[in-house]
Amino acid sequence: MSTTTVVRRAVPEEIELPGPPLLARLYAARGVRSAGELNRALDALPPPTSLKGLAAATGLLAAALAEDARVLFIADFDADGATACALGVRALRAFGARHVDYLVPDRQKHGYGLTPELVELAAERRPDLLVTVDNGIASVAGVAAAKARGMRVLVTDHHLPGDELPAADAIVNPNQPGCGFPSRCLAGVGVIFYVMLALRATLRARGWYTACGITEPNLARLLDLVAFGTVADVVALDHVNRVLVEQGLRRLRAGACVPGLAALAEVAGRPRERLCTADIGYALAPRLNAAGRIEHMSLGIECLLADDAGRALELARELDRLNRERREIEDAMKLAAFADLDALDLDGDLPFGLCLYDETWHQGVIGILAARVRERTHRPTIVFAADRDGQLKGSARSVPGLHIRDALAAVAARAPDLITRFGGHAMAAGLSLPAAHYATFRDAFDAEVRRHLAPGDLCGVLLSDGELGAGEIALELADCLREAGPWGQGFPEPLFDGVFEVAGCRVLKERHLKLLVRVPGQAAVFDAIAFGLAETVGEPRAGSRWHLAYRLDANEWNGSRKVQLRVEYLAPA
Template sequence: MSTSTVIVRRSLPDFADLPGSPLLQRIYAGRGIRSAEELDLRLALLPSPATLKGITEAVSLLETALRQRWRITIVADLDADGATSCALATRALRALGAAEVNYVVPNRFVHGYGLTPEIVAVAAGEQPNLLITVDNGMSSTEGVKTAHALGIRVLITDHHLPGATLPEADALVNPNQPGDTFPGKQLAGVGVIFYVLSALRSRLRESGWFAERGLPDPNMAQFLDLVAVGTVADVVPLAQINRVLVDQGLRRIREGRCVPGIAALFTVAGRSMARATAGDVGFQLGPRLNAAGRLADMSLSIECLLCDDPARALQLAQELNRLNGERRVIETDMKVQALESLDRLPLDDHELPFGLCLFDPGWHQGVVGILAGRIRERVHRPVIAFAPDNSDGLLRGSARSVPGLHIRDVLAAMDVRQPDLIARFGGHAAAAGLSLLPAHLPAFQAAFDAEVRSQLRAEDLNGNLWSDGALESAEISLETADELREAGPWGQGFLEPLFDGVFEVISHRVMKEQHLKLSLRSPGAKPALEAVAFNQVGDFTPGTARLRVAYKLDVNEWRGERRLQLMVAHLEPAV
């Protein structure tokens, strides 16, 4: 099996009116920025919650819950967005004066996803008056019916795309529901619940709630550390609203004004909180928070984020770190199996299915999402990885897409054509989840490939690396690396700057059998540059004199010394 990665330089419109250095102007223009206003990340510029459909009903329901001292139970989801959403909702409602707030989180191996009848039955044990979903609920029609049959009211807050039928909740807030005019369609689940509770705080302030009870009027900005972590970890596009939320949250983290659990996660990850970036959150904190939901109990991550005792928070973070190490071992083994299966096929990448479905009866359903993403990176096409669910006999699949293909819409189109093929599905543009009967897998594989072929061309299946062009030798510096770090936050839809160029190879060595440490020299420059290429040993031939490299600028800090480092995304022999 061969793969194709192509370095493509961005075409740049005029960027003379943008702020910053010429390099930053070029980078911003390549990401579609057209004015300085789009780079303004002040909190005051966030849009009002008023245009969120259902916000009035939601706030009224919550105000009633507080005034009548209802028992409230948060129904969380199984990932970092769900954990941060749950922690934020719990902390904020308590700060706003709620009498009793608890939470439940499904076990993916027992209760399934979202507000299922099974998790409603668990929540009912707390005798709640109100259930609030965070980062889930848009497909929970049966769960809402079950709650109502038990006399429990339901508020759904979610960001996932709705199906044909909306659940009949007492209130529903989701910027992606039909008829919603809120401009921030890219909000993560934690962003949605932040907006809902911010609107509640305003209502309570106007009604004299805090003065009546002698309660402090909480500043909702104190919860932005959780918003930043959940938004980045969920890999939603960093459009301007999300950039504001993430930037403000990161500022609080750097200043040490974050919950002890976040500080503890930075400690176990070995990252500097004072120099925290969105990359640190996405690649270090997110996987550790997600590991609990994939392998054990997501409440471990939620408790870490709710804990106010730094010592206890560190213990919880260490356990999350251990689970993440276990997850990496499982994932590596599954990836090896998947790639060996592909290599045994008498195909090259031009003959692989456009839409690739993989299944192994020994795979762990908590890790198939990561596996699908890793295989997609290798074969440059949408991938669905399936694992068996022994609780109900179904296959659980996790899908990861490529730019230009809305994976949830693909599944919806398939469901229209063959209504009995998929048991259940949901998700958004880049990722989705589904379940189906094992007997339906061959038909599903064929239908998925056909639907992807109807929407993508063969040339869409190249692994394009979008480069911001070459850097002059003088620009490859610590100063430039610091400038780019400060110019973020970077992330999905607002990608961290990537450059390319041809370098002379001075030396190389292999680290841990799969990573490369390189010493490179830019033509015409004297000092050698330190470069690291993770998982790319097989792409380098010893003795190669010149390489074309796609790279990011990074700063390697060790014992007080700061050195420039190139983080290599792709390398190939220079012609």
């Protein structure tokens, strides 16, 4: 298997940034070049006006309101799609819409997005307007089917478009050709939030609120959903997304959030008043996603739409149960996949681009498994599961240096009949292909990856922000860094490294290491936790010295808080 190395970030040129020198250096290392990029207030957001297709989109929605039309949201089965759907439904209802509903495709029956099969199901509800959220940009056939039935279609999406755009009545997607919006990184929930912002202004200009006798809604109340979906979808936290996430986190911490998110925090055991992006990404979002992976995402959307706290908690507990079931399925699949990888590695025949398939694997969990395999091998990975109609569904995860969607496009261009459909981003994508084509695709994908990556690219790299002195490893700095975010994809939480002496160690649940460490020559001892690393490094003995890469965290136990090192990497010094 490939190894991981720790590389220290280059120290950036001095830039005048506010705050302590350490924090200014951390910001500069993440590409911040002016104090304005650190402004996390709502007025730092760019206006919606530069989004291509916005006038047509707000026109469709305003007409639907005026006509008392039936609006049906077409959602997706992940957390971004669920939050985008809940936001759209809540916003339209706040604008006075009386006939607003949603539909989520069944992963097994309908596949991803607005397919012709899903249009058949949607037609039973007699919608006048379909609004896709977090999908639709690749739904050429589905949009055509909806138009043929007399439905109007508004596509809101953030995925990369293909060569052909669907013939929708309006498309809002910051990644479509000709869009001048300053951020290409909005999640699906961010796109629909901006559409609703523009609709609110359109309705204001038309005198809608006065005519209907309703109060103009404060859409900032929906930023908790925007923050949740943005973090869960692992989009890059550029300046726009950092503002959206920061503002949403403030609402979550203050309790000014939808009951469903508060309930998810409760069942996950994360104090709502101190929620951060890591809590969403690693604890809350997996529970919401479990609905779409194991059962049906309508359960998750209902949790986000619930206004009664008791009902929201009941749904959150069911999501928690599904997440435990998901973990059991994932563990079994991971065991089988890693056994296959070990066999391949023994033969010295590990491909550059990995494809894995087992007919027993659960389609809802292949994305997680692809991420786990990618983390272990540092190779672009696609994991497949069987569909009901003789197709294989694949979920792909990439590594720096390979744009996974473009790689799939290149394979499809060379062999047009090989892949049935595909779509996605630079680091994650999905595809389907006939089961009979699997072996041919596996070889073609490996060949395409080899065109872009060399052996040296297949090693994991942890970028460190350098070494902290013993006096800097303190609760005050941990709290300062926690507030200095939001951290996430493209704006990573600070990671430090250094040599430590082990003062004590015990293994938790046969997988995790609970350590006591000190800087050599210093008396102060610090708590450290290394999740999942006991299996690979064993149990460090007292007195031994280890090189650690870690993040500063605060550990709370029995009402007391103290600094803790959250270890990402350790190796003998």
